[in-house]
Amino acid sequence: MELGYPILSTVIFLPIIGGLLLLLISRANESVIKWGALAVSIVTFVVSLPLFTNFDKTTHLMQFTEGGPHKWIAAWNIHYYVGVDGISVLFVLLSTLITILCILISWNSIKDKVKEFYIALLMIEGSMIGVFCSLDFFLFYIFWEAMLIPMFLLIGVWGGPRRVYSAIKFFLYTLVGSVLMLVGIIVLYKQAQTFNILEMMSRSYPYKLQLMLFWAFFAAFAVKVPMFPVHTWLPDAHTEAPTAGSVILAAILIKMGAYGFLRFSIPMFPDAAKAMMPVMLGLSVVAIIYGGIICLAQTDLKRLIAYSSVSHMGFVTLGIFAFNSQGVEGGILQMINHGIVTGALFLCVGVIYDRTHSRVIADYGGLATPLPVYAGFFLVFTLASIGLPSMNGFIGEFLIILGGFKASKLVGVLAATGVIIGAAYMLWLYQNVFFTEVNDKVKDLKDMNGREILTLLPLLILVFWIGVYPNSFLSFMHVSVSHLLEKVNYGASADMNLAQIFIDLIR
Amino acid sequence: MQYPDLGPIMPEIAFIAAALVVLMLELVIKRKEAIGFLAIIGIAVAMFYMKGSFGATFQSASNPQEFMFVSDGYSAFFKVIFFVNLFMSILISLKYLKIEDSLKGEYFSLLMLSTSGMMIMASSGDLIVLYLGLELMAMSTYILAGFMRNNTRSNEAAIKYFLLGAFSSAILLYGVSILYGLTGTTNIYRLAGLVAAEDVHSSPALLLSVVMIIVAFGYKVAAAPFHMWAPDVYEGAPTSVTAFMSVGPKAAGFAVMGRVFLISLSSYKVEWTTILIPVAILTMAVGNIVAIAQTNIKRMLAYSSIAHAGYAMLGIIAGTRMGLAAMMNYLLVYAFMNVGAFAIVIMLRSNVVKGDELSDYQGLAKSNPLAAALMLVFMFSLTGIPPTGGFMGKFYIFMSIIDAGYIWLAVVSVVFSAISAYFYLRIVVLMYMKDQEKVPELSLSPALSLSLIISFVMVIAMGILPSAFIDVARVVSLIL
Numbered sequence: 002m003e004l005g006y007p008i009l010s011t012v013i014f015l016p017i018i019g020g021l022l023l024l025l026i027s028r029a030n031e032s033v034i035k036w037g038a039l040a041v042s043i044v045t046f047v048v049s050l051p052l053f054t055n056f057d058k059t060t061h062l063m064q065f066t067e068g069g070p071h072k073w074i075a076a077w078n079i080h081y082y083v084g085v086d087g088i089s090v091l092f093v094l095l096s097t098l099i100t101i102l103c104i105l106i107s108w109n110s111i112k113d114k115v116k117e118f119y120i121a122l123l124m125i126e127g128s129m130i131g132v133f134c135s136l137d138f139f140l141f142y143i144f145w146e147a148m149l150i151p152m153f154l155l156i157g158v159w160g161g162p163r164r165v166y167s168a169i170k171f172f173l174y175t176l177v178g179s180v181l182m183l184v185g186i187i188v189l190y191k192q193a194q195t196f197n198i199l200e201m202m203s204r205s206y207p208y209k210l211q212l213m214l215f216w217a218f219f220a221a222f223a224v225k226v227p228m229f230p231v232h233t234w235l236p237d238a239h240t241e242a243p244t245a246g247s248v249i250l251a252a253i254l255i256k257m258g259a260y261g262f263l264r265f266s267i268p269m270f271p272d273a274a275k276a277m278m279p280v281m282l283g284l285s286v287v288a289i290i291y292g293g294i295i296c297l298a299q300t301d302l303k304r305l306i307a308y309s310s311v312s313h314m315g316f317v318t319l320g321i322f323a324f325n326s327q328g329v330e331g332g333i334l335q336m337i338n339h340g341i342v343t344g345a346l347f348l349c350v351g352v353i354y355d356r357t358h359s360r361v362i363a364d365y366g367g368l369a370t371p372l373p374v375y376a377g378f379f380l381v382f383t384l385a386s387i388g389l390p391s392m393n394g395f396i397g398e399f400l401i402i403l404g405g406f407k408a409s410k411l412v413g414v415l416a417a418t419g420v421i422i423g424a425a426y427m428l429w430l431y432q433n434v435f436f437t438e439v440n441d442k443v444k445d446l447k448d449m450n451g452r453e454i455l456t457l458l459p460l461l462i463l464v465f466w467i468g469v470y471p472n473s474f475l476s477f478m479h480v481s482v483s484h485l486l487e488k489v490n491y492g493a494s495a496d497m498n499l500a501q502i503f504i505d506l507i508r
Numbered sequence: 509m510q511y512p513d514l515g516p517i518m519p520e521i522a523f524i525a526a527a528l529v530v531l532m533l534e535l536v537i538k539r540k541e542a543i544g545f546l547a548i549i550g551i552a553v554a555m556f557y558m559k560g561s562f563g564a565t566f567q568s569a570s571n572p573q574e575f576m577f578v579s580d581g582y583s584a585f586f587k588v589i590f591f592v593n594l595f596m597s598i599l600i601s602l603k604y605l606k607i608e609d610s611l612k613g614e615y616f617s618l619l620m621l622s623t624s625g626m627m628i629m630a631s632s633g634d635l636i637v638l639y640l641g642l643e644l645m646a647m648s649t650y651i652l653a654g655f656m657r658n659n660t661r662s663n664e665a666a667i668k669y670f671l672l673g674a675f676s677s678a679i680l681l682y683g684v685s686i687l688y689g690l691t692g693t694t695n696i697y698r699l700a701g702l703v704a705a706e707d708v709h710s711s712p713a714l715l716l717s718v719v720m721i722i723v724a725f726g727y728k729v730a731a732a733p734f735h736m737w738a739p740d741v742y743e744g745a746p747t748s749v750t751a752f753m754s755v756g757p758k759a760a761g762f763a764v765m766g767r768v769f770l771i772s773l774s775s776y777k778v779e780w781t782t783i784l785i786p787v788a789i790l791t792m793a794v795g796n797i798v799a800i801a802q803t804n805i806k807r808m809l810a811y812s813s814i815a816h817a818g819y820a821m822l823g824i825i826a827g828t829r830m831g832l833a834a835m836m837n838y839l840l841v842y843a844f845m846n847v848g849a850f851a852i853v854i855m856l857r858s859n860v861v862k863g864d865e866l867s868d869y870q871g872l873a874k875s876n877p878l879a880a881a882l883m884l885v886f887m888f889s890l891t892g893i894p895p896t897g898g899f900m901g902k903f904y905i906f907m908s909i910i911d912a913g914y915i916w917l918a919v920v921s922v923v924f925s926a927i928s929a930y931f932y933l934r935i936v937v938l939m940y941m942k943d944q945e946k947v948p949e950l951s952l953s954p955a956l957s958l959s960l961i962i963s964f965v966m967v968i969a970m971g972i973l974p975s976a977f978i979d980v981a982r983v984v985s986l987i988l
Contacts, residue, residue, distance in 0.1 A: 076978045077907070114873070143894040150888055153933070157941045165941050169933055176893075176929050180922035183903070187910045187918070 007067045009083045012049045012093065013131045016041055016100070020123035023116060031115045038119035039104050042126065046097040052090050058476050061086060061484035063136060063199065073140070079196050083134040087481030088263055088333060091474060092133045092256060095340050098459060099252045100126040103245035105456040106348050110244060110355045111159060118159055121151035122245060129253050133260065138186050138196045145221075145257070146179055152246070152254065160241040161360075167234075167241035174234040178224035185217030189269070202268045202488075211273035218266050225258030228318060229288040232311045239307035240360070244351025247303065251310055252344035256336045259317050263333070263485070267321070271489045274322070281322040282408065286415045288315030293422030297429070302353075302360045305430055306346050309386065312419060313339045319416055320401035324489055328404020329482045330475055335397030337474065338385070338467060342394060345382045345460040349375070352453050356446050362430065367439030372448045376435045378457050383431045385464045387424045393467035516579035518557040519587070520627050526550030527620035534613025540605075544598045544955075547616040551591050554627075558584060574695045576634040581984030585836050586630035586763040589843050593755045594623045596847040599959035601748035603951055604854045608746060610656050618655075619752060622648035626760035635684045635694040638764055642680070642728070645760060646673050649753055653745040665744025672737045676727035683720030686713050696772045704775035718773060718780050722787065725768075728761035729817045730810075731787055732794040742810035747857065747864070750806055751850035754813040755843045758820075762839060765824050766832055777827055784825050785917065791818030792924040799931045805853055806864050808931060809846070812890060815928060816842055822905050822921060826912035833985040834904035837977055841889070841897035841970045848963030849886040851956055852879055858949040869935055871944025879950065880939040882964055887932040889967045892925055897970030904978065 019041030026034050057064055063084030073081045085093060103122060111118045128151075131144030149172055157168030186196075192210065193201045206214070224231045235255070239247050267274045274281075292312030299305035317339065320332025352375060353368070354360060369376035381392070388394035398420060406413030449457075467474055514521070530546050537543055561579045597619060605611035625645025632638035650673060654666025688694050690713055691702035708714060726734040742750045769780055795815025802808040820842070823835025856863030873880035889898035902925060906918045970977055 072975075074975045074978065076975065076982055117873075117877075143899075146894045146899070150884075150893060153936075154940060157937060165937050168941070169930070169937065172933060173926065173929060177923065177926045180926050181919065184906065184910065184915065184918050184922055187903075187907050188915060190907070191911060 008048065008051060009065050009085065009093075009130075009134045010067055012045055012052075012097065013083070013127050013134060015045045015048065015127075016123040016130075017127035019045075020120040020127070023120050023123070026116065028116050034116050034119055035104070035108060038123060039101070041123060042097070042101045042104050045126070046101055049094055049097040052085065053094055056085075056087075056090055056477060058087070059480060061481045064090075066136070073137075077139070077190075077196070078194065079139045080137050081140060082136040082197065083131075083140070084136045085134055087478040088485070089133045089260065090477055091333070091337055092253065092260060093130050095256075095337060096126060096129045096133070096253050099248060099340070099344055102344070102348060102456050102459065103248050105452055106248070106351050107243065107245045108452060110351065114158060117154070118245075121155050122249075124148075124151040125155070125249060129249075129257070132257055136198045138189070138198055138201065138265075140196075141198070142179075142183060142186060146176075148254075149175055149179075152249075155246040155249075156238055156242045159243040160246065161243075162241070163237070164241045167237040170234045171238040174224050174231065178221040178231070181217050182221035185214045188217075189214060198264070206270065208272050211270035212276070215266055215270045215273035215277060218261065218270075222258040222261035222266065223284075225261065226255055226314050226318060227258065227311065228284050229291060229311070229315070232288065232292075235311060236304050236307040239310065239347075240301060240303045244347060244354065247307075247347040247351075248344045251306075251347055252340035255310065255314060256340060259314065259321060259332065259336055262318070262321055263329070268485055268488050275324065275489060278322050278324065278408070282319060282405070282412050285315045285319035285322065286412055286419075288312065289319065289416055289419035290422065293419050293426065296426040297422070299426075300362055302350050302362055302365075302430075302434070303347070304360075305362070305426065306343060306350065309423065309426065310339070310343055312423060313343065313386075315419070316398060316401050316416065319405050319412065320397075323401070323404035323408040323412075324486065325404050325407050326479075326482055326486055327400045328408065329486065330478055331397050331400025331404055333478050333482070334393075334467070334471065334475060335401055338393040338397045341460050341463050341467075342382055342385045345457060345464075346379075346386065348456055348460070349379050349382060352449060352457075353446075357442065359442075362433050364442055365434040365440055366437045366443070367435070368443055368446075369435040370439050371444055371446050374454070375449050378449070378454075378461065379435065380431065381461055381464060383427050385468070387427050388420055391465070391468045393464050393471070396467060396471045513563065516561050516563040516631075517577055518561050519554045519579075520624055520631070522557050523550060523554040523620065523627065524624045526553055527617050527624060530620060531614065531617040534617065537613070540611045540613055541602050543613040543616050544602055547598055547620055548595060550620055551595055554587075555591065558587060574693075574698055576637050576695070577628075577631055578633040579631055581986060582766070582832075582836075583627075583631040583763070585840075585981065585984045586759060587627050589759045589836075589840055590623050590626045590630070590756055592840075593752060593759070593843050593847065594619055596843075596851075596959045596963065597748055597752040597756075599955040600751060600847070600851045600854050601746075602955045603953035604748050604857060605746070607857060607859055607951060608656055608659075610746065612655075615652070615655060618648045618652050622652065622752075623756065626756055626763075629760045630763040632764065632767070633696050635687070635696065635699075635768075638696075638768075639677075639681065639684065641760075642764075643677060645757060646677065646728075649749075649757060652749045652752070653741055655749060656746050659744075661744035662746065663744075665741040668737055668744075669741045672727065676724045676734070679720050679727075680724030683717045683724065686717035686720070690714055690717070696767055699772035700774060703773060709775060714776065715779060718776060719783065721768065722780065722783055725761050725765050726787060729758045729765070729821070730814050731817050731821060732791040732814065733787075735791070735794060735814045738814055739807045739810040742813075743804060743806045743864075747806065747850060747854050750809075751847050751854075754809065754846055754850070755839075758813065758817060759839045759843065762820055762824070762835060765821075766835065769824055770827060770832065774827075781825050781827065784821060785914075788818045788821040788825060789917075789920055791815065791821065792921055796924045796928040796931075799928070802931070803866050804864055805866055805869070805935070808866070809849060809853070812928070812931070813846065815924070816846075816890075818924075819902060819905055819921060822909045822917065825914070825917070826908040828908060828912055829982070829985045830911055831905075831908040833978070833981040834901075834908040836985060837904050837974075837981040838901035840977065840981075841901040841967065844963045844966040844970070845886050845889040845896075845898055848960060848967065849883065849890065851959050851963065852883045852886070855879060855950050855952065855956060855960075856948055858951045861948055863948065866935070866938060867945075868948060869938040870942045872939040872948070874944050875947050876950055882960055883939060884936055885964060885967060887935050889971070891929045891932045893929075895968070895971045897967045897974070900971055900974040900978075 066084035628641030
């Protein structure tokens with residue numbers, strides 16, 4: 002469906018231009034800068050809404066495409082070419098929404114270098130959306146790497162005590178992975194003579210090359226996801242980043258890795274991806290269980306949630322590499338879910354951190370007494386993270402485990418134990434922070450104010466919306482996912498829709 | 509008697525004349541900044557002559573193909589790099605030399621003569637002309653390195669540079685003389701056919717000669733293991749001269765490398781790539797890894813410039829038109845980002861603070877956000893992160909090397925490129941993430957600001973709209 006204006010370019014460049022305009026505002030006018038950033042992010046979100054309402058769910062083709070024939074760098078056959086399909090559209094929307102929340106949550110907690118903070122945040126938004134929209138591999142890489150600069154600053158300048166170490170670790174891990182992908186991209190270009198992703202996908206490559214490129218791309222995507230054993234940057238970065246940084250990292254940035262697998266590795270190198278399925282499933286299961294067990298030993302709020310991300314992203318990659326429609330759809334949905342739930346949990350931690358400036362679990366206790374509303378919100382997100390039915394986490398994890406079970410019974414069983422571990426550490430966390438005796442340090446704290454409630458409310462609504470009626474989101478991806486699987490399985494995939502799964506379940 | 513056509517060499521003639529005029533006027537003009545301005549006019553004059561200068565000159569009577577001086581697109585591209593480098597170096601010098609109390613008119617004249625040498629190198633069609641240009645360039649730069657007469661470090665730099673430079677010149681001459689003994693010519697274009705002949709091609713003397721030529725050029729571009737002079741000289745020389753040296757002679761070295769290796773020795777490619785590949789890898793390794801351990805920013809940038817020579821060398825190793833175009837594009841963007849970084853270094857040099865220790869950058873973002881932001885852009889560009897020109901430059905290099913079939917070499921070099929992020933990031937960390945101990949007094953001047961604006965705009969332009977630059981580089985790399 003076409004709109005009267007270039008919606009994707011607007012969504013990509015509005016935040017970037019908005020950020021550059023903020024440069025012109027005097028440093029002293031902090032409130033103007035804040036309101037300006039908020040206005041830019043809200044306008045971007047509103048502009049992006051037609052992607053949700055006008056999306057054509059009956060085709061796997063790219064929609065809202067722009068700039069196909071216009072060459073950007075003629076000598077290398079590079080175009081400015083953007084578009085979305087059922088796999089990427091939800092991430093664009095998630096990015097525009099999360100940015101608003103990040104600005105809201107940082108309203109009072111960022112006091113130093115305010116101007117630079119909001120500029121960095123808007124730059125990140127623009128490049129994140131660019132990553133999800135790019136249909137030219139070179140363009141994709143530009144956005145993918147360009148995001149590193151503001152993210153590095155976000156962690157390093159406004160982060161916690163060990164921020165410099167974490168920021169450098171984050172940067173170097175990601176950069177090493179990315180440059181290996183860069184070599185892969187160029188090798189692919191030499192074969193395909195184009196950077197157009199759709200054209201690249203329509204070709205088939207010799208098996209040996211596929212295998213080589215699969216691992217080159219793996220280097221970049223696995224670091225971003227992050228998969229075991231290259232996950233070690235994530236706990237540090239998550240923990241030390243300011244709240245907004247943690248939220249963006251958890252909600253969107255690490256989704257880019259899994260998105261990369263879906264968009265590039267699997268459709269371009271289907272044979273290699275199939276051959277590597279046992280390895281990928283194995284690494285996913287290790288991440289699920291290992292991440293979960295490590296969570297049990299954490300004493301730091303943010304670190305615990307960070308390791309739970311490792312575990313949850315293990316579910317995502319498990320679903321994707323199960324190569325059946327339940328697994329892949331569950332994987333994509335779980336990415337959205339994880340973005341919402343973990344994003345919300347980090348926002349929650351930010352709320353309490355602003356009051357106490359402590360992330361140590363032992364410093365809390367009985368928080369439900371002075372902050373009942375806050376405890377309510379936190380409870381919902383905790384339960385969603387565990388995967389309680391009627392909440393979004395359940396749908397995603399259920400589909401993934403189902404898909405995993407179909408791919409391999411052992412994997413399905415092991416993944417299911419991950420859910421149990423997840424329940425254990427999340428409930429333990431909730432009990433220690435909110436129940437038990439009221440800690441003296443927290444008894445005088447004030448409950449959430451209107452701004453904070455407003456920040457968490459959209460995510461609360463989404464938790465139940467996806468939990469109760471997931472089809473309004475799953476319907477976006479059906480056609481795209483089955484097209485993707487056709488490519489991998491040569492049309493031999495047994496497609497089932499969600500209704501059938503539930504019918505099977507009831508029997 | 510037939511007089512040779514002087515048209516092609518007019519830019520050099522005009523520019524050397526301008527350099528001499530500047531030298532003379534130094535005696536009468538008291539305001540030395542005006543002399544810097546005159547030098548800039550000299551550039552404009554040479555640029556004016558460059559427009560119509562395409563052609564070849566000094567044909568020998570026996571063989572009309574045997575020209576000694578070639579003015580083609582390839583050399584013109586390099587001359588533009590030299591002019592950019594000279595122009596920016598003059599801009600960043602004015603205030604700095606005053607602080608160092610070394611603002612003398614000869615300085616500009618020497619810069620111009622050195623640039624003339626580079627121009628002759630880029631245009632040389634004969635190894636003897638090449639040598640003349642190289643010596644003119646080198647002699648002027650030796651003096652420039654020691655321009656702060658009362659500073660022992662500066663003197664040490666000059667002596668070191670001179671001694672090692674003299675060695676490398678001798679080694680080059682020796683290599684050229686062997687080549688002459690084998691083929692009976694020193695003409696770059698005629699050598700191509702003669703080297704391909706069976707008896708010459710299989711002679712071990714040719715290998716010896718090529719090794720010597722590589723050693724000499726390796727010295728000029730500061731490639732490992734011939735880089736030992738670079739850190740000391742870069743640290744000791746006046747910072748503006750360091751900026752000048754880190755771009756100009758390097759670009760000139762690559763200009764002649766491109767011509768000699770890809771034209772004269774094109775039939776000997778297998779052999780010289782076997783030597784150049786380890787040299788390039790070692791250069792990237794030494795440059796990027798040793799830079800991590802530096803605490804002085806000039807030394808750090810010296811090692812970084814060594815590393816960048818390694819990347820540019822990949823373009824020669826690729827041995828294709830694409831490789832050549834990539835190398836030229838890379839050197840152009842390198843000129844902007846490196847001089848830009850040095851401009852910031854110079855900005856920190858005030859009457860009280862020396863400003864070349866890494867710790868001087870601590871908390872710069874707080875006291876001077878604009879300078880810090882510019883340094884940030886240059887650092888990320890040197891690392892090769894989009895959307896800066898440094899990324900496009902590296903990308904083109906990697907593309908050409910992969911296109912030539914060296915995928916493994918591309919992997920090695922991207923890994924070194926990632927390592928380099930560590931020490932460039934350290935500057936960013938210091939500027940943005942550490943608290944300030946003392947507020948540095950920045951020495952601002954309109955000329956310095958102008959150079960910063962130009963380099964910033966060009967680094968970003970070459971990153972966002974690289975098409976124009978790439979197209980030019982592609983067209984002028986047609987010498988093959």
